[in-house]
Amino acid sequence: MISNSSEAKDQPGAFAPPKARVSFLKRRQALGWLRQISIRLTVPLVLIVIWVIVSEMELIRPLFLPPPGQMKQAFENLDSLLPQAILTTTTMTLTGFAIGTAVGTLMGLIMAYSRIIREFLGTVFDFLRPVPVFALIPLFILWFGIGRAPQVALIAMGTSVILGVTTLEAIRNVPPIYIRAALTLGANRRRIYRTIILPYIIPHLIGAIRVSAAASWGLDVAAEFMGSQQGLGYLIILQQTYLRTSGIILLVIVYSILAFITDMVIAFIEAHITRWTERRTSGGIVASIIGLA
Amino acid sequence: MAQQNREPGQPKIRLEHLFFGYEKQFVIEDFSLEINDREFVSIVGPSGCGKTTLLNMIAGLLQPTQGQIWLDNIHPDHPGPDRTMVFQSDAVFPWYTVEQNIEYGLKATQKPRKERRETVDRLLHLVGLEADRKKFPRQLSGGMRKRVDIARAMALQPKVLLMDEPFAALDVLTKERLQEDFLDIWTSTPMTVVFVTHDLEEALFLSQRVVVMSRNPGRVEKVVNIPLIHPRRLVVKTSAEFQEIRRDLVEVMYAMHGGLEAR
Ligand SMILES: Nc1ncnc2c1ncn2[C@@H]1O[C@H](COP(=O)(O)OP(=O)(O)O)[C@@H](O)[C@H]1O
Ligand SMILES: [Mg+2]
Numbered sequence: 001m002i003s004n005s006s007e008a009k010d011q012p013g014a015f016a017p018p019k020a021r022v023s024f025l026k027r028r029q030a031l032g033w034l035r036q037i038s039i040r041l042t043v044p045l046v047l048i049v050i051w052v053i054v055s056e057m058e059l060i061r062p063l064f065l066p067p068p069g070q071m072k073q074a075f076e077n078l079d080s081l082l083p084q085a086i087l088t089t090t091t092m093t094l095t096g097f098a099i100g101t102a103v104g105t106l107m108g109l110i111m112a113y114s115r116i117i118r119e120f121l122g123t124v125f126d127f128l129r130p131v132p133v134f135a136l137i138p139l140f141i142l143w144f145g146i147g148r149a150p151q152v153a154l155i156a157m158g159t160s161v162i163l164g165v166t167t168l169e170a171i172r173n174v175p176p177i178y179i180r181a182a183l184t185l186g187a188n189r190r191r192i193y194r195t196i197i198l199p200y201i202i203p204h205l206i207g208a209i210r211v212s213a214a215a216s217w218g219l220d221v222a223a224e225f226m227g228s229q230q231g232l233g234y235l236i237i238l239q240q241t242y243l244r245t246s247g248i249i250l251l252v253i254v255y256s257i258l259a260f261i262t263d264m265v266i267a268f269i270e271a272h273i274t275r276w277t278e279r280r281t282s283g284g285i286v287a288s289i290i291g292l293a
Numbered sequence: 294m295a296q297q298n299r300e301p302g303q304p305k306i307r308l309e310h311l312f313f314g315y316e317k318q319f320v321i322e323d324f325s326l327e328i329n330d331r332e333f334v335s336i337v338g339p340s341g342c343g344k345t346t347l348l349n350m351i352a353g354l355l356q357p358t359q360g361q362i363w364l365d366n367i368h369p370d371h372p373g374p375d376r377t378m379v380f381q382s383d384a385v386f387p388w389y390t391v392e393q394n395i396e397y398g399l400k401a402t403q404k405p406r407k408e409r410r411e412t413v414d415r416l417l418h419l420v421g422l423e424a425d426r427k428k429f430p431r432q433l434s435g436g437m438r439k440r441v442d443i444a445r446a447m448a449l450q451p452k453v454l455l456m457d458e459p460f461a462a463l464d465v466l467t468k469e470r471l472q473e474d475f476l477d478i479w480t481s482t483p484m485t486v487v488f489v490t491h492d493l494e495e496a497l498f499l500s501q502r503v504v505v506m507s508r509n510p511g512r513v514e515k516v517v518n519i520p521l522i523h524p525r526r527l528v529v530k531t532s533a534e535f536q537e538i539r540r541d542l543v544e545v546m547y548a549m550h551g552g553l554e555a556r
Contacts, residue, residue, distance in 0.1 A: 181384040184352050185398035185449065186374035195397070199388035276388045276429045 066246040074246035089231040097216040100159025108167025133158040146227035159212040166208035170201035305330040311360035322510030335496035338506030344489040377446035378455040392426040416444040436467035
């Protein structure tokens with residue numbers, strides 16, 4: 001009945017590049033990848049070179065910084081213990097992280113949803129928020145003993161505080177216009193939470209989720225230091241007792257890789273659930289200014 | 294299909310001595326107006342005179358400090374699907390696709406799936422966005438997003454449609470096209486429309502009655518009937534009759550604001 005040809009022209013994809021240009025673009029893209037990889041690897045490579053030079057020239061005692069050659073030996077020493085330790089540590093960290101993220105987000109949502117609950121829990125929440133979770137480790141061990149449960153609880157607590165605060169703050173920033181629109185369309189409070197507030201805050205929570213994922217690995221190390229009979233953190237303490245510096249470095253690298261993979265997975269998931277966000281359309285100079293390209 | 298039975302019926306909306314203040318001062322002061330069933334009324338006034346505030350009160354999003362609003366025979370103290378709204382700023386939900394946006398109110402009011410499908414299809418056709426149903430709002434132009442907004446508000450078949458400067462942010466061509474399209478839609482749908490704008494020409498072209506609002510305090514300055522017959526086409530804007538009414542109203546607005554705010 002009504003056409004909108006005058007508006008149809010500014011749709012994306014209306015102008016497809018000619019074929020010759022496509023292959024040119026592909027080649028440029030491939031070059032771009034090479035360039036990117038080499039840029040990304042420069043700093044790690046330089047650091048390794050410095051490491052080799054420093055230890056070859058014996059500028060630092062091997063006890064403090066072992067030569068790279070010793071890493072292989074360290075790996076052989078720990079080889080048989082690593083799989084089990086990685087499994088234990090990863091399970092505990094991710095469990096604590098998952099519980100903490102869920103509980104924290106839920107707490108934030110509930111506190112925004114209900115004024116009574118907010119006033120009821122608000123004071124406790126405000127008190128707990130600035131407490132350094134690491135300081136609670138000895139208490140947790142005293143109360144719950146050594147074992148997986150207190151460690152998971154500790155990680156969950158650290159994570160949930162971060163997520164709780166961020167969620168509450170993100171909800172307060174939901175533009176009122178969306179809520180007004182939903183109200184006039186007949187939505188009730190519950191539906192508004194499910195269909196407006198939740199989708200709106202998710203992209204705003206991703207940053208906090210990534211921060212708390214990283215913090216989870218840190219909390220896990222600390223928890224394992226304090227009392228544990230298995231896991232990567234426990235192995236680090238073991239290496240320290242025998243003064244095996246190379247073993248410590250190896251285990252730290254393992255931790256880093258695990259944390260890195262977690263972060264990549266979160267970033268991947270984010271890209272899929274926030275397809276609607278405005279920044280996906282940023283290109284050119286805008287993208288370069290806000291650090292997207 | 295033109296539904297020409299647009300003689301004044303019973304008043305659909307009655308605003309009686311409305312007062313509203315956000316802080317100490319009243320923004321709306323002693324505002325009274327009756328709007329008939331299936332009427333197309335425009336409210337014109339300079340920005341900041343309280344047009345959005347007034348619509349929010351009719352929508353049930355704000356409660357008047359004093360005075361009464363009647364919708365048929367009830368006081369609407371809460372938003373309801375019988376009065377939907379097209380907002381001044383972009384209010385299409387960016388996380389939903391075009392069709393999900395249009396379906397939103399139908400889901401909220403628990404319409405059965407089959408009815409939802411049919412209504413969404415009908416409205417997509419009505420606003421000419423069938424090809425874009427799976428797109429996200431960020432992939433659309435401003436004019437297309439406004440079409441989504443209008444379709445979303447109309448999906449519930451409201452008795453009253455409240456429109457808050459819906460076309461103000463658009464370029465002239467898109468705007469005029471949407472004005473004409475929207476008039477067609479209104480002609481074929483039994484709806485009372487309260488259309489707020491700061492654009493006098495837009496108000497004259499669209500509506501049967503124009504209410505000129507004053508600022509500080511916001512109240513009714515003048516009410517004018519527009520005798521041009523519907524359906525109207527854009528060319529009517531160049532007619533002598535149209536220009537004459539326009540001249541009269543411009544004078545009213547100049548007199549009101551010392552020539553600064555009116556256009
Ligand atoms: N939430 C608010 N709090 C305080 N003052 C407001 C608020 N919203 C609007 N106002 C004031 O009320 C007056 C009328 O606003 P509004 O209804 O938005 O006018 P219009 O839609 O005609 O431009 C303006 O002076 C504006 O500054
Ligand atoms: Mg306004």
